[in-house]
Amino acid sequence: xxxxxxxxxxxxxxxxxxxxxxxxxxxxxxxxxxxxxxxxxxxxxxxxxxxxxxxxxxxxxxxxxxxxxxxxxxxxxxxxxxxxxxxxxxxxxxxxxxxxxxxxxxxxxxxxxx
Amino acid sequence: xxxxxxxxxxxxxxxxxxxxxxxxxxxxxxxxxxxxxxxxxxxxxxxxxxxxxxxxxxxxxxxxxxxxxxxxxxxxxxxxxxxxxxxxxxxxxxxxxxxxxxxxxxxxxxxxxx
Numbered sequence: 001x002x003x004x005x006x007x008x009x010x011x012x013x014x015x016x017x018x019x020x021x022x023x024x025x026x027x028x029x030x031x032x033x034x035x036x037x038x039x040x041x042x043x044x045x046x047x048x049x050x051x052x053x054x055x056x057x058x059x060x061x062x063x064x065x066x067x068x069x070x071x072x073x074x075x076x077x078x079x080x081x082x083x084x085x086x087x088x089x090x091x092x093x094x095x096x097x098x099x100x101x102x103x104x105x106x107x108x109x110x111x112x113x114x
Numbered sequence: 115x116x117x118x119x120x121x122x123x124x125x126x127x128x129x130x131x132x133x134x135x136x137x138x139x140x141x142x143x144x145x146x147x148x149x150x151x152x153x154x155x156x157x158x159x160x161x162x163x164x165x166x167x168x169x170x171x172x173x174x175x176x177x178x179x180x181x182x183x184x185x186x187x188x189x190x191x192x193x194x195x196x197x198x199x200x201x202x203x204x205x206x207x208x209x210x211x212x213x214x215x216x217x218x219x220x221x222x223x224x225x226x227x228x
Contacts, residue, residue, distance in 0.1 A: 034215060043118070043204050043219025044157070085155055094145065094214040101170065104157040 022088030137205030
């Protein structure tokens with residue numbers, strides 16, 4: 001299983017762009033990179049997933065360099081409600097025997113200040 | 115309608131007791147998981163089931179026994195509870211498929227062993 005490393009915490013201010021980087025040096029060829037968001041007293045919630053280059057949705061962007069040994073989650077113009085823990089997850093797609101074979105990172109606590 | 119539900123939300127019990135946590139999903143998914151999140155927010159997979167069959171059984175004491183009566187339910191029974199079992203337990207589900215990548219998490223069950 002690919003091990004991931006993320007910063008423990010980050011601070012930002014409302015309206016700023018936040019970039020959280022995850023290192024995954026031993027990522028496998030069939031591994032994807034997924035990010036989840038967790039608010040206090042709630043379960044994690046899917047944000048975005050990618051394999052290579054750049055992926056963008058209505059919530060965030062995910063940048064993955066060619067060597068895929070790291071990835072960066074980008075949150076544009078954060079607000080106070082984006083204060084949460086962000087987890088990087090690396091592993092194969094979720095079909096039958098692959099289920100559960102992805103490893104959650106230790107999470108980055110993002111605090112957005114007014 | 116809640117997609118993934120868990121009961122109870124809070125569970126306070128004494129050492130040595132046996133307790134169960136129930137999980138149900140109404141998403142039609144065929145894969146379900148149990149995760150343990152400790153006080154440091156580390157999220158670790160315990161079990162995963164695909165079509166009621168055990169796929170993943172991480173290094174978990176055999177006091178923990180998952181039971182999947184059907185694809186929509188995955189219950190967790192814990193025997194002889196210990197202080198170290200105190201944590202938040204999350205149930206999750208996903209759809210099996212080569213294009214499947216998102217796990218849906220329940221709200222969590224906070225277990226406190228005294």
